[in-house]
Amino acid sequence: MNAADLRLPVDVPSTALFTDRYELTMLQGALRSGTADRRSVFEVFTRRLPEGRRYGVVAGTGRVLDAVENFRFDSGVLDFLAEQRIVDEPTLAWLADYRFRGDIWGYPEGEVYFPGSPVLRVEGTFAEAVLLETVILSILNHDSAVAAAASRMAVAAGDRPMIEMGARRTHELAAVAAARAAYVGGFSSTSDLAAGFRYSIPTVGTSAHAFTLVHDSERDAFTAQVDSLGSGTTLLVDTYDVTEAVRLAVEVAGTDLGAVRIDSGDLLLLAHRVRQQLDDLGAKDTRIVVTSDLDEYAIASLAAAPVDAYGVGTQLVTGSGHPTCSMVYKLVARADEPGAPLRPVAKKSMGGKTSLGGRKWAARRTDASGVAEAEVVGTGEIPAELADRQLLVELVRGGEVVAREPLDAARERHAAARGGLPMSATQLSRGEPVLPTEYL
Amino acid sequence: MNAADLRLPVDVPSTALFTDRYELTMLQGALRSGTADRRSVFEVFTRRLPEGRRYGVVAGTGRVLDAVENFRFDSGVLDFLAEQRIVDEPTLAWLADYRFRGDIWGYPEGEVYFPGSPVLRVEGTFAEAVLLETVILSILNHDSAVAAAASRMAVAAGDRPMIEMGARRTHELAAVAAARAAYVGGFSSTSDLAAGFRYSIPTVGTSAHAFTLVHDSERDAFTAQVDSLGSGTTLLVDTYDVTEAVRLAVEVAGTDLGAVRIDSGDLLLLAHRVRQQLDDLGAKDTRIVVTSDLDEYAIASLAAAPVDAYGVGTQLVTGSGHPTCSMVYKLVARADEPGAPLRPVAKKSMGGKTSLGGRKWAARRTDASGVAEAEVVGTGEIPAELADRQLLVELVRGGEVVAREPLDAARERHAAARGGLPMSATQLSRGEPVLPTEYL
Incomplete structure (x- = not known):
């Protein structure tokens, strides 16, 4: 996508600097140590929902696809990185040719999620995938927080229309994304x-x-x-x-x-x-x-x-008390060398920061009447009875976006997904997530 | 300022669409009714601080100046407004020539503020000043919220350095502004x-x-x-x-x-x-x-x-529980016709939404030992003993920015302003604003 096609009042020639410095220093270290090309799987998930919330809402996926396509290091950016000595010459040379060529799967925009749901999965070399962490999390954490608030308001409003008018209460560009997320949530x-x-x-x-x-x-x-x-x-x-x-x-x-x-x-x-x-x-x-x-x-x-x-x-626009979603982007599997099979990896659990290693699938199990009853997450083969209930869809294949859709599709998907949850999902009072997450 | 001079990874050819639709429909109505050219004074203030907070921190002023300079309606924007029938032809013609030619005074960036402090004052014709409401509030409400949290953290950290690392927790461009505001606050x-x-x-x-x-x-x-x-x-x-x-x-x-x-x-x-x-x-x-x-x-x-x-x-980056500041932008005075004297105006108080009419000055009164003891806000002539303690400074004169400064100046100003408050300002526990606001 050409930057001009974004039709934003702000041109986005590159999203590459919406990135924490450590992503680039990790890249440099990995290029030196020979691990940069190891096939790697990163997953985005939350360990918990905001306190008292019954479900989360995936929003921002479309913006993530734009950001990945526009993640390029132009000469202005490379000059900055060189002047500031943020990375060395070989790393600058590598970045000059960078574009993401891997695969991304994820929950489609508007879908609901629960603790542990692998809402996005980025697969590629360690080097190409690690760089995307910051901007992907920025987008999903912000947009999903607003969409979750919007969804609760939509439940409360019933058939009455709702107008998003929070631009003056948040950053001027966050406001544009917030209006988009609110629309997904039901405004x-x-x-x-x-x-x-x-x-x-x-x-x-x-x-x-x-x-x-x-x-x-x-x-x-x-x-x-x-x-x-x-x-x-x-x-x-x-x-x-x-x-x-x-x-x-x-x-x-x-x-x-x-x-x-x-x-x-x-x-x-x-x-x-x-x-x-x-x-x-x-x-x-x-x-x-x-x-x-x-x-x-x-x-x-x-x-x-x-x-x-x-x-x-x-x-x-401030997420009704929860302005961010605590989504994280974790390396869950990687190969020992290029071409080798993937193996699960995880940080040791300490202070509640548990990560489950391995490349995951997710499915939503329903009861006999079609109402959702569990979010099932697992590694390895998916059980046959869940195979047609899988939640992740292909978004990017070999660096090419394959799942663009109009925003109305996400809005309708959200209404349908929320409608498929147990009735208690629509209670505004504090409670546990309306579906348990089961790990297989 | 040329857009390229912004050196943002995102070019901002115009900030004119970071605007609520009603600003433009009010413009159209005022052009028709002949009130568009009435000299008007708008002020930005808050009715209260976030619950329990002792002081607020003005941040984003420098970004406001950028936004005002870049508030132009180019052909792409005008085409959009025409296609969507948002305003009529005479209004489009007026917008095509728009640039702000009025005056802006305000608390300098990094200064502290209290309920009722006129942190920004925009003076010009009704038409030229009303348009700036949304983007000015977006910037000040967001940036000041982050700076206030940063300032409290700086107090808690003492001399130990603090690193802002919240990019992944907020919108990717809000993150850039948040890092800036955090720096002002002491990071x-x-x-x-x-x-x-x-x-x-x-x-x-x-x-x-x-x-x-x-x-x-x-x-x-x-x-x-x-x-x-x-x-x-x-x-x-x-x-x-x-x-x-x-x-x-x-x-x-x-x-x-x-x-x-x-x-x-x-x-x-x-x-x-x-x-x-x-x-x-x-x-x-x-x-x-x-x-x-x-x-x-x-x-x-x-x-x-x-x-x-x-x-x-x-x-x-989420303002430590208060992600926005509830600053408002209110018409406080206007002339009956071009050239006539200003007269105070205010919405009738209802449900706590009080506005004090009239163009205001503000000063911080100190006790004998130089410690601040009151925020004094008034209309008309400022008492002689407060004349050298005025808080508003000239930022824009006849549309030209006259108060650009390096970000370090705002950072140092904040540390000094906070240091001039009573010691209890640095208590993290909930309390009343550390200075009372007195109206003269």
């Missing part, structure tokens, strides 16, 4: 224009309090907005007095006013009052959008209120 | 090569467990690393048995081994044991680096242990 639109530009996610937004305040009166502001955006627009009604604003909104826009937005106060009470007022004014189709510091619990508490859409910011 | 180096490339922050790193595991033995791995990086390197000693690894490390590297790193287990116990062992082996100058899931509390608990440096990841 339907975003306020972030860059996310619309890059990922074709529908964008929404009409006005803030400043628009009312810059006009001489709320009437002037509403008139200006309706004049500009039409009566189907959403008017913000909590700058001064909500009741007066709702009355004025319908007076200015008529009964086909699209929506009113409430951004402060007691949302439960206000939603009921405003609905009644809108109905009394004959604006029965005017919708109510609420947007004040929502999280999945606040959304759930509004389930019985006459609310038509939720706008969510801070808690969404 | 001395980063694992993230992109942060070294872009901001000249010193980078560090030697090896991970994978390097040991890809070799046939720990001896082979240590030998390879010392051969590649010299005996001054840092050897990772917790892949198998720490005691055996330390013995082996000194055997392979000699007593001038630079450091050993411990990444798991009971760090307090291991640090004491390893120090004793190193001393017994004659490696009295070999340092001990610890890096396992540290936060400010863990760092503090290791104060009495023989640890020489801390590597911090997850908790740093």
Whole structure:
């Protein structure tokens, strides 16, 4: 993929520097010791879910594929590495020709995961695979955290649409990835224009309090907005007095006013009052959008209120208390020499940092009625009865991406995967992972 | 500034799409209603600090200046806005010529802040200033959150150096900004090569467990690393048995081994044991680096242990429990027509969302011994006795950046500002803001 094809408001000529220095010094050491070409298998997994969470959501896979394709060391980057004496000449020469030529398998984007699920498996030489650790983890840890929060909010919101509006609460480019992950998790639109530009996610937004305040009166502001955006627009009604604003909104826009937005106060009470007022004014189709510091619990508490859409910011883009996923990228198997068979390797367990060696498969076992009952992870041959329930799919073959898909595919996959879990997955209360992980 | 001058591994031809859609629809409405040219003052502030925090740290100011300079609507962006019918033709024409020509004042980077501190003030026409809201908040909310966590960790670490190593725990570009903010807050180096490339922050790193595991033995791995990086390197000693690894490390590297790193287990116990062992082996100058899931509390608990440096990841880049700062960007004053005097405006208070209208100054009052005792914020004339204690400095004048500075200046400013606070600012326990905010 050409960088220009990314259509990001930011060109990404290379992702090679989104990398911890030690990946390059390990490469240098391995080139010297002759281990660089050893066939190696790295796996991405988590040892546990964030406390109390019932399931995780794989997100960012599409971005990982972009990052792997764009992981190249151009002259500017090589000059930097040389000037800073980060690696030696032979290593620089090796990096100049670098591109990943190995294989990547993984859980498809939107799939759910559990502790120990091998959500991504990178196989190649030690040298080519070790370099990808940092950027792969950055993407999966961030995006999956946001998608998990989005998924819980989607459960709480039921059929009501949710708008991602957290751009201002997180790094400006993390915001673009967050909008994407939120869409995978079940959000339907975003306020972030860059996310619309890059990922074709529908964008929404009409006005803030400043628009009312810059006009001489709320009437002037509403008139200006309706004049500009039409009566189907959403008017913000909590700058001064909500009741007066709702009355004025319908007076200015008529009964086909699209929506009113409430951004402060007691949302439960206000939603009921405003609905009644809108109905009394004959604006029965005017919708109510609420947007004040929502999280999945606040959304759930509004389930019985006459609310038509939720706008969510801070808690969404910061993972609702869990802004990262603790995914790790571990060498689980390698050959003793090029061409030799793979053998499992693992760090010794200490302080809870257990790793299970060996190249793994994973499958989700279901009960007689088709509901998932266990995440089964193993090495070696997969049992025949699980062979058609395997979770890993081929993403990259010999360095070529083979599994690009539209973002909607990931979004639909997530809804289906969540729907296949036991009902208790949708409980917002803290609990254990809804599926046990069994190791074979 | 030319995009190429950013020296980011990612070119930023424009920051204009890091923007919520409603900024553009407000612009369109204001152009129609004739309010677009009204002189306006927007201020960035927080209503409260994150729960229990004693002070905030302003970070990202330098990145805000870059973002404002690069906020341009090129043809690709304009085509997108037109295709999506986000704004109308007159608005597109206006955007094509856009560049910010107003003034920006703010707390200089690294300064501390409190609830109500006007950390940034943007003054210009409504149209030119409203557009900058989203990207300014993205940067300040993210970077200040990381800097605040870094500052607390710096207090806990005392004179011991801290390494930022959280790239893998956050979005790949948020990681670069996080390394920058961590440096402002007191960290001395980063694992993230992109942060070294872009901001000249010193980078560090030697090896991970994978390097040991890809070799046939720990001896082979240590030998390879010392051969590649010299005996001054840092050897990772917790892949198998720490005691055996330390013995082996000194055997392979000699007593001038630079450091050993411990990444798991009971760090307090291991640090004491390893120090004793190193001393017994004659490696009295070999340092001990610890890096396992540290936060400010863990760092503090290791104060009495023989640890020489801390590597911090997850908790740093996620703001140690507070990944964003709840800064808002509010219209506080505007003129009734071009040329008319400014008048204060504010949303009506509801549900705790209070805004104080009017263009503000801020000063930090000190007691007789020079220790800060209050953050004083006011409108109108500043009292004479506070005039030389003003906190806002000029950053942009008529669209031109006038306050670029090296990152070290912000880092030193932060250390000085924190040092000027009452001693209780350095308590890690939860408490009230260490200074009260007084409104005049």
